[in-house]
Amino acid sequence: MTSADGYRFDPGFLVDHLGELGGGLLRTVEISVIGMAGALVVGALLGAVSAFRVPVAHQLVRAYVEVFRNTPLLVQIFFLYFALPEVGLRLDAFTVGWLALLLWGGAYNVENFRAGFEAVENGYVEACRALGFSRTAAFRQVAFPLGWRIALPSVTNTQISVFKNSSFMIAISYPELTETAVNIVAVSFRVFEMFLAIGVIYLGLVWLMSWGTRAVERHYAIPGGH
């Protein structure tokens, strides 16, 4: 392909830079996996706190969720990286990377899990209580196993967003996939090859994740709906 001003598509260029892109992808996967795992744990735990209105704690969780859902992730990243050192807390780009993803994704997952737990019909929990289950046992044995399955589709959506948003770390120069590609472009001007390559990588991984999570959702679907 040659454009009007003589730009020629050069697949060989991509082959030469596969190693660098691989390194960037590895760092993307690294911060995403830590961020996603953290967001899942935070979401499930605090989602339960929120759904069962644990005194005091649930108001704190509410405040955390509203702050992180109603401000842009990029501004949160800048705050963690550029503002916190002023109050004596200096975090490196890697830490800000996974921590920002964890806090942001966690806030969305709290809401996803809360909605899931609340959607479990009251009758189930009441039946448990009538059978002599404690509140904790009713949650562990019934509300949790049903609730997380109801929450699953929205939780997996959030998890995929966490992965995609790892690209925001370019703003603090963390060498994940996007930053790596932009750096290569800055010295080589092979814009088209680079962005095509990382576009395909991101799309491929996102599609793979949605395909995988759909399989998981089917496997754990509650028979007969809920």
Place this chain on the structure above:
Amino acid sequence: MPAWVPPVATYLATGLRTTALLAAISIGASIAIGVLLGTLLTLPSRLVRAVIRAYVEIWRGLPIIIILFFIFFVLPIIGLTVETFTAAAIGLSLWGSANMAEVVRGAVQSVPRGQTEAAAALGLPWPARMRYVILPQATRRALPPLIGLVVNLTQQTSLAAVIGLLDILEAAQRSIERLTLTGGDTHAVPILGGVLVVFFVICLPLTMLSRWLERRLH
């Protein structure tokens, strides 16, 4: 009031105007294109659906930052030079319209099938079925996720700072740099904290409205 505050505040206000304009244009374009594509997604024609589905999957699947870079860097190669504002508006609208199409499709398909069948049995053609039966019901269901998307787009405008648009976030960053260069305190906590507060104050009421509407549907 400390001496550094007034110039920084004025600068941030200029940036906020750019942010607001970018948000307004992207939200408007996303809704207009998204409603059109989402409605067409429910057409019986396989070909039409396949083409729109490709559009939706591509722009929804890519990180927004990649879309912005793509437009900002790749379009000039084919001879289309775009300013940062235009690039950001196009990028956000591509992403937003793809998501909006999904919102509309979801809402249309959540209207019980019997409604379409009844309208068809009465002899209404597809456009009339949409116009008089399906869309009025779908609109109510689409409202909560639509407001969610508006909040999302408003927040995503901040990404334009990464391609150098002087929005509120970029204005904040430049203010912090300037204060650093003049040798004093950077005041990064109040400045970036201020940006967080601005977004929070705009987005929280919308989030609450969306949640309230959602509860009313159930």
